Amino acid sequence: MKSACAAALLLLLVAPGVGSAAEGDAGAPDRTKLGEFVPAPEPFPAPAISLADPSGSTADLSDFRGKLVLVNLWATWCEPCLREMPSLERLQSRLGDRIAVIAVSEDRGGSKVVEPFVAKLGLKSVKTYIDPKSAVGNAFEVRGLPTSFLIDRAGRVLGRVEGGAEWDSSKMLGVIEPLLGGNGVVKASSG
Helix, strand or coil, X not given: CHHHXXXXXXXXHHHHHHHHHHHCCCCCHHHCCCCCEEEEEEEEXXXXXXXXXXXXXXXXXXXXXXXXXXXXXECCCCHHHHXXXXXXXXXXXXXXXXXXXXXXXXXXXXXXXXXXXXXXXXXXXXXXXXXXXXXXXXXXXXXXXXXXXXXXCCCEEEEEEECCCXXXXXXXXXXXXXXXXXXXXXXXXXX
């Protein structure tokens, strides 16, 4: 009887993890597909954060209200970040002032590390900020880099992408472009 109870208890402890892993719920943080846009179950207020550009000028995230915002957290040592940066530049260039692409570097070396990197890649359209103490990453509860957040005109987080993405791909444009018209309908990039 003891062994039957122990087996039943073990089954109860293990079964929920097995069942939920098999279901593939894309909204669960530990089952997120890298590079895919995952809408938030409900839009929620973006954290109140202050951003500093490499020259030391500051801006608050709330300064971008009224515009669709893509906040991308990255670092110069992060290989997937390096691969996705040109697509962020192309996205900003393509959509112009209809979106604000904000690249926030989490490099501890700050501007002395970031400025040469930005110059080497020729990033001119994307707004670059530095966050050497990871305050922005902590405010957004980022688990790894790169991670990006799409924020609506009212300052609400619509969803996130963990891992590198091709931001100017038809899949990502299919997520972003409907939001430029202000309809507020958010869909996952996977389908």
